[in-house]
Amino acid sequence: ELKVEQNPLFLSMQEGKNYTIYCNYSTTSDRLYWYRQDPGKSLESLFVLLSNGAVKQEGRLMASLDTKARLSTLHITAAVHDLSATYFCAVGPEGGNTGKLIFGQGTTLQVKP
Amino acid sequence: NAGVMQNPRHLVRRRGQEARLRCSPMKGHSHVYWYRQLPEEGLKFMVYLQKENIIDESGMPKERFSAEFPKEGPSILRIQQVVRGDSAAYFCASSPSGGFNEKLFFGSGTQLSVL
Numbered sequence: 605e606l607k608v609e610q611n612p613l614f615l616s617m618q619e620g621k622n623y624t625i626y627c628n629y630s631t632t633s634d635r636l637y638w639y640r641q642d643p644g645k646s647l648e649s650l651f652v653l654l655s656n657g658a659v660k661q662e663g664r665l666m667a668s669l670d671t672k673a674r675l676s677t678l679h680i681t682a683a684v685h686d687l688s689a690t691y692f693c694a695v696g697p698e699g700g701n702t703g704k705l706i707f708g709q710g711t712t713l714q715v716k717p
Numbered sequence: 718n719a720g721v722m723q724n725p726r727h728l729v730r731r732r733g734q735e736a737r738l739r740c741s742p743m744k745g746h747s748h749v750y751w752y753r754q755l756p757e758e759g760l761k762f763m764v765y766l767q768k769e770n771i772i773d774e775s776g777m778p779k780e781r782f783s784a785e786f787p788k789e790g791p792s793i794l795r796i797q798q799v800v801r802g803d804s805a806a807y808f809c810a811s812s813p814s815g816g817f818n819e820k821l822f823f824g825s826g827t828q829l830s831v832l
Contacts, residue, residue: 608759635818646721646808647760647823654818692759701773702815703750707759 606631606697610708617683618716625678625711627693635696636676637705638667640689647692650678683715719744721811721824722791729830736796736803738827742811749792750821751784754806766792767815799831 607630617623627636635654639647651660653669653676660667664687666679676693690712694705722741730736742749748767752760765773766786777784781799786792796803806828810821 637820639823646825649820649822652818652820694760701765702819703748703765703810703812703821704762704773704775705760705821707761709759710757 606633606695606706608693608695608706608708610691610693610711612711613709614712614714616714616716617680619684620682622682623680625680625691625693625713627676627678627695627708629674629676629695629706631674632698633671633674633695634698636669637694637696638665638676638678639692639694641692641710642689650691680713683713685715685717688713688715721746721809721822723807723809723824723827725827726825727828727830729832730799731832732800733798736799736829736831738794738796738807738809738829739791740794740809740811740824741791742809743822746811746813746822748812748815749786750810750812751792751794752808752810752823754808754826756805760808763794772815796829799829801831804829804831 609628638650641647651667656671658669664681669676690710692710694707751763754760762776764784781797783795806826808826810823812819
């Protein structure tokens with residue numbers, strides 16, 4: 605059974621600092637997603653990572669994928685308050701239907717001024 | 718181009734009543750997925766539908782839950798005889814054609830509260 609674990613589950617940081625959220629998964633997968641969720645809102649797609657070594661960047665966020673280690677990271681550079689949200693990684697089981705994603709527990713990020 | 722539309726936004730039911738949650742996918746999308754999010758947890762897959770077909774219902778509870786996506790109209794997630802444990806946020810997502818590298822676009826969710 606595919607399991608996805610994120611850490612940390614809660615992260616409080618100062619503006620301007622850097623930090624990394626980790627996403628580990630237990631079996632082989634052919635795609636990994638990062639989503640952002642603001643309180644009471646829907647999920648916003650951030651990144652889709654499809655191959656080993658894939659790296660994508662958008663603004664202050666950068667995501668990478670190491671399929672051999674079954675690990676993805678979401679790196680935050682020089683955090684700002686607007687990045688406060690809950691971040692989920694989600695993994696697609698290899699060979700499974702495209703919409704059946706297994707989600708991590710989420711990492712709640714709080715950026716303090 | 719409107720996004721994925723879900724209604725109602727909030728739904729309150731008493732134990733034993735029925736809950737009907739609606740989802741209209743993005744224009745041009747023919748694949749719909751339902752997820753459930755319990756408080757402070759990640760989303761859990763429930764069911765995947767195409768028009769008039771259930772493709773994968775491996776995440777659906779065996780009893781009281783059903784889903785449909787008719788030829789015309791929105792997808793419906795139906796929960797019969799609701800219990801308190803059904804209280805959760807239910808999210809619908811859609812994709813254009815179920816392709817391998819497609820993003821899922823999520824609706825704003827329906828928060829179901831069972832009294």
